[in-house]
Amino acid sequence: MRFLFPSDYFNPKKADAAYLEQVACMQDAGFATSVVSLELLASGSSKIIPVPYPDSKVVYRGWIISPSDYELLVGVVGSMGASLLTSKAEYLATHYLPNWYPLIADLTPETKFYSVDDDLENELNRLAWNGFFIKDYVKSLKTSVGSIINKPSEIGTVVSEMQKFRGSIEGGICVRRIEDFVPETERRYFVVSGKAFAALPDEEVPEIVEECAKRIGSQFFSVDVIERRDGTKRIVEIGDGQVSDIVGWTAERFAQLWVG
Structure with a gap:
């Protein structure tokens, strides 16, 4: 290797x-x-x-x-x-949200997919959700107005700011339903050849991550897990492992995933 x-x-x-x-x-x-x-x-x-x-x-x-x-x-x-x-097909399987979402739809917030040219305000009004998390197929807007909105009328501003600050919209628009998460509980896990790993050697891998390892066929990907205030663990993101930061991990621990 x-x-x-x-x-x-x-x-x-x-x-x-x-x-x-x-x-x-x-x-x-x-x-x-x-x-x-x-x-x-x-x-x-x-x-x-x-x-x-x-x-x-x-x-x-x-x-x-x-x-x-x-x-x-x-x-x-x-x-x-x-x-x-990782083949190109496998790269896109975990890099693009619409590719992995159908495989774990029951484990992650409800998500709808749109084109930039759709009448997004009208589509959000139809959803009638209390809040919306907006991103393209890969990333969300972390500057300016941010990615979370409560009113459908704000969607145009988010999309225009995404185009301004990120240069382009990759793939299309993903609208994710807001759930009551506890931000400080978010953790990243890696899956290598079907086996899931946590940031610490003695840390237990959550059952929801093990389930992802069974459902998603990529050789190497990351899984981000967070807790809702009711104690339920949820998947907030899956990504190709090659381009995922080792946030919360040491480089030494990351290297050990591949040993043996």
Whole structure:
């Protein structure tokens, strides 16, 4: 197994500073590491340094990249005789909310999907929910007016601000029903080859995460769990593990997921 990190913009043979700790921990755990220039993917001149061994499996660990760039990354890795552990189809299966939502609809807040061109205010009025969490297929708006609204008339402002601050809307609009969550209870878990892991070695993995591991076929993904005020655990997010932050985790613990 080889772990592939984004290269430093000014030094293409070195990992980006944000990932140096993970690189060191992966190497300490006995894994090979390489870097790749994400900026050069579209030009077709991006190289993997050092080159992976033929027939080896590669796990990308880096920034979120678009589906088209991920396809280019699959091609770069394949041109060197290796293969990514996560295919493009698997990447999108956990990266895009509409792909994973139907598999765990009973474990996560109710969600509706729309096009940017839909009459969103009218659609929200029809839902008649007490609150709405707005995001595109991947991310929510964390600046300006934020992502949570109580009035359907506010949806236009959120969407325009998403386009302004994020540059584009990826995929479409997801409207999630607000539940009474306890913010400080949110935890991230990782699933590798069907096995779920918690941030601490002796921490119990919630049953709801184990259920996700059974239902979702991706080799490597993250699961974010939070508690409602009634004590019920709920899934608030699933993401491709390659581009998920290790929030709440140490780099050493993350590296140990792959040992043995």
